[in-house]
Amino acid sequence: MGNEAIARGALEAGVRVAASYPGTPASEIGDTLASVAKQMGIHFEWSTNEKVAFEVAYGASMCGQRSLVSMKHVGLNVALDILEMAALRGVKGGLVFVSADDPSQHSSGQEQDQRWLAKQNCIPCLEPSDPQDAKDFTVVAYELSERHKLPVMLRTVTRLSHMRSGVNLGRLQKLDIEARFDFDQFSYTTAGFDKLFYGGEKAANEKIAAVADEMNGSLLNSLSMTGGERVGVIATGQTYNYVMDSLIRLGAKDKVAVLKLGTSNPLPAKLVSRLIKGVEKVLVTEEPDPFVELHVKALAKDVNPVVELLGRMSGALPTEGELSPLIVDAAIAKMLGEIPLPNLRQALEAEARDLLFGRMLTVCAGCPHRASIYALKRAVKTVKGDIHKVVVNGDIGCYGLTWAPPMSYEDTYFCMGASLGVSQGMSHVGVESIAWIGDGTFFHAAIPALINAVQTKTNIKVVVADNGVTAMTGFQPNPQSGVTAMGEPTKCISIEAIARAVGVEHIEAVDAYDLNATENAFKRMLEANGVAMVISRRVCATEAVRRMRPKRPSPYMVDESKCTGCKLCLSTFGCPGLNYDEAKKKASIDPTICMGCAVCAQVCPSGSISRRDD
């Protein structure tokens, strides 16, 4: 897997400290390192957030040690402050950071292309094409980082992060470098203000120019060109695979020059120039923004202004989203003056779409968040008379899926920790709201916003949907789990204690599976004065089942003699374990899906749901 290959590459490069915050599609880099860190004698941690992770890595780097930070693309936004400083002040031990971008936002709120941040901060950006590249590029990235004293961005996309193929391994290595801080305050503090202010940017510009020179001869880029071709492709990162498959499909390997581009910042100007000077048309394939295309266009002005550049800016490729084999087939065929191969399945796909449902996202069977949101909806309806008297500001995590029917209760969903902040703005203009946030996200980014609410006397209501793990990304431990990423027992950090310490006076914790108790706690929260918080707590159902393996939870069943067929369990609660038999007009429960949480038994007005074993 691409992500496992990156972890392997870091270990082959002798990484000493690695830190991450889980997020799809980056999580398996950290999962892999967590599973071997002890054995390899390195430090790995799931940090509180990406900024902390980056700082941890930079600290080790300043002491001459190689370090790794990995995160999903939007995590880099959180780490941007320290990233900029590391680029300007420079690194000592190699510092490689992975931005796992998500074109077409398979698992994200947006598809932001983080290569722009590499450009903005004079940072080399490497784009591997497959798992073998991912491992090899990681090793090269450390050498590059140390040679030029710059952090290096390893930029992946979902299709690479989750691509699997055979990888030839190198040797694992432990570097024997003494960890030492050189007491040079002029490098790292404002004591060197003049030097830094006038020299930091200049030094960074000079460094990246030196990297650019080196990239022309780097193995990360390769140009395949005989001189007889009239057209060419600049194939960036993972899109190289589509390009090569297209050339095989079209039988056009000899007709198209291909620059396999592994360094999108800085561009290998000489290689690119050689290509664009030698052909009439060049297609740039990249995901999702026209980042390379823009810079090639600038270069072409000097090198070959008449070359026809095709890509996302020219309209040859879609302006957003990931590419696909079919899209690339069509663009290359068109460039060659051939008729693109049609998608013969479009009509049949349309028929299937009419027949089939879309399979909407929802939370898992037995998920405590479904129970919490059900209770919250009832509490708001009772206290306020209408569920839309209050805005539900959601946050990032599984519970963010409660906008989906039939839960249908969440109005906003932005970025880590935003729910508490935007709720305060609404409060100042007289609009009532509830911040609906998970435990991991609370630790990650919500604590400053909670302090802000208390300090400014903004009486927001906060529900912490606490399932004990960072569930959406693969059940990584978080600060209250009582265990580190490397499996060491540690202190459990209490959400209640934090809230109390910052001055929240109304705090209650309830079992999310107890619907009545949870609903009543929510009612008290809505009626409380001041900042009020309810922690709706129950371990993630999927995690609970993982812990009891190989035993399975004992499922519930519907007593058909009692079921009135009212469908309330389905239309208001809608757990995926429930079903309805149209012929019998009775609800039923799929025992292979049921997690045994017993919440639907509390929803059922006729008392027809009970445990199978009883």
Next chain:
Amino acid sequence: MTATRIVIAGVGGQGTLLATRLVAETALKEGLRVRIGETYGMSQRGGPVMGHIQIGEAYSPQIRPGDADAILGFELAEATRRGVTYLRDGGLSIVNRKRIPPVEVVSGMRKYPEEDELLGLLRRVAGRVFVIDATSLAEKAGDPIAANVVMLGALAASGVLPYAEESVVEVMSGSIPPRFLDLNMKAFRLGAEAFRES
């Protein structure tokens, strides 16, 4: 151009990823070039899951529409959804007769289509549709959770893969934890036999 292309489709939690990996691991053991791609997004949350496998001359794992030699469908609707897109004309589809209704169906917004309607669409592209009750066979092997390995057994027995059924068995012996091995071997054999008897 020689490649074997397989699409594996199902719903999060059905073990499609394990089946995908076993197919690929066996290819690697046989010295073949293989690429697999997994889309699972938020699959634990009832979402569709899909694996693409290309064995042979291919750079990307992504299979073009109408290009797959076989589709292994772990769920009735998902088998049809992916089959009509990816299966080549005359390709093989192995379909588990299991319905996992999505939230739209559970909450009464949509109806789950009839099996005949779904398979009818699939038959318009497939050369053969083999319907198997993998979940019941897995129950017979000891645990319904092993339906994924029943499906794998059927695929291995179909002859679509460029290696022998026994090669998969060897890889399973080496990669499945001992306490689950017996269950999985039984499930695999039941799937393979079901295909042969059909």
